[in-house]
Amino acid sequence: MKSSTYTETRSALRTYFDRTAVDAWAKLTSDAKVSGIRETVRAGRDKMRTTLVNWLPADLSGRKLYDAGCGTGALAVETARRGADVTAVDLSPTLIALAHERLPVNIGHGRIKLATGDMLTPEASGLPDKYDHIVAMDSLIHYEPDDVIDALEQLTARAERSVSFTFAPWTPLLAVMHHAGRAFPRSNRAPAIVPNKLSTLSKAIENAPGLKGWKEGRTHRVDSGFYISQALELVRE
Numbered sequence: 001m002k003s004s005t006y007t008e009t010r011s012a013l014r015t016y017f018d019r020t021a022v023d024a025w026a027k028l029t030s031d032a033k034v035s036g037i038r039e040t041v042r043a044g045r046d047k048m049r050t051t052l053v054n055w056l057p058a059d060l061s062g063r064k065l066y067d068a069g070c071g072t073g074a075l076a077v078e079t080a081r082r083g084a085d086v087t088a089v090d091l092s093p094t095l096i097a098l099a100h101e102r103l104p105v106n107i108g109h110g111r112i113k114l115a116t117g118d119m120l121t122p123e124a125s126g127l128p129d130k131y132d133h134i135v136a137m138d139s140l141i142h143y144e145p146d147d148v149i150d151a152l153e154q155l156t157a158r159a160e161r162s163v164s165f166t167f168a169p170w171t172p173l174l175a176v177m178h179h180a181g182r183a184f185p186r187s188n189r190a191p192a193i194v195p196n197k198l199s200t201l202s203k204a205i206e207n208a209p210g211l212k213g214w215k216e217g218r219t220h221r222v223d224s225g226f227y228i229s230q231a232l233e234l235v236r237e
Contacts, residue, residue, distance in 0.1 A: 002120065006147040010091060010118065012191040013142060017092040026098060029072045040225020045138070047222045048229050052135050052164050053078050055218060055233055060084035061109065063132040068119035068155060069139025073099030073112070079135075080110030087127050089115050120154045129158055136165040138229060142191045145204065152234065153210030162217070162235045169221060169230040170195040198230065205234070213237055 002010075017025060027034055028042055053075065057063070061083035067076045070088035072095055080086045090096050096116045103112065115127055119139055134155050140148050148167065155163050198219070205211055217233035 003147055003150065005144050006150070009142050009144075009147070009191055014091050016191060018094045022094055025095070026072075029074065029098070037226050041227040044222050044224030044227025044229065047224060048166060048227075048231060049075050049078070049137060051220050051222070051231055052137055052166075053082075055162075055164055055231075056082070056084075056133055056135075058082065060133075064128060064130070066128075066131040066134040066155075066158065068134055068136040070099060070114070071095050071137075072102060073114065075135060075137060076112050076114070077102075077104060077107055080107040080112045082110065083108065084110045084133075086110060086112045087115070087131070088112060089117050089119050089127070091116065091118060120151060130160065131158055132161045134159045134163045136163070137231075138166050140165055141168045141193050141229065144194055145196055145201070148196070148201070149204050149208050149211075152205065153208060156211060156214050156234060160236075162233060163214075164231060164233045166229045166231050167201060168193045168195045169228060170197040171228065198232075201232070 028038055034042065056065075056079065059082060060079060063084055065079050065084040065086045067073075067079070067086055067088040070076050070090045073088055076086045076088035076099070088099065090099070093116045096114050099114050113127070119136065136155065140151055143151065152163065152165070155165075202216060205214075205216065211234070213236060214234045215237050217235040219230060219232045221230040222228070
């Protein structure tokens with residue numbers, strides 16, 4: 001069940017990506033020239049996407065993959081080129097429109113279906129509700145810890161083999177930025193990134209009733225200027 005904090009954050013994210021940050025996000029996820037700060041974010045996102053894709057089998061032929069919070073579709077394209085049947089969902093119609101525009105003519109023998117919707121309820125859009133692999137890159141970084149665990153319970157309920165996601169690892173800087181954002185909110189600022197300690201998140205995963213039968217796999221952290229993110233893999237026991 002989605003909490004009120006999840007619903008509020010989801011609404012703020014939709015507004016941010018559909019109105020406030022449309023042009024900036026379109027440039028960031030392209031090869032257009034951006035500022036030095038944003039270049040570090042772009043480089044970090046590229047490294048993280050490469051990590052998550054490389055955690056998957058080299059040959060994804062015959063496998064269904066769910067890209068939860070797909071943005072402009074870069075990860076969906078890379079996994080489709082490995083043969084995956086990809087369902088890519090994002091809550092922002094603007095980002096999905098960009099993903100459609102950027103779809104290459106040739107993506108190999110894989111397939112991509114793009115849809116607008118809540119990443120936790122893909123079936124509401126008439127999409128499959130079971131997948132071999134689920135990837136949620138930077139889709140949960142704005143949510144409170146309890147909402148992250150609830151989201152993982154819902155995502156693993158749809159996964160047969162693995163769920164890989166990213167979170168913002170706790171650092172003194174991120175903690176200060178998080179609290180400052182709460183104290184001095186701005187209407188044109190992205191919803192706050194919520195930092196989590198790996199140890200705390202691991203314990204919560206271990207104790208979550210809905211995550212029984214799953215265990216932690218690989219983890220990898222990317223530090224690239226203003227982009228700090230950590231990937232964590234959950235696999236069936």
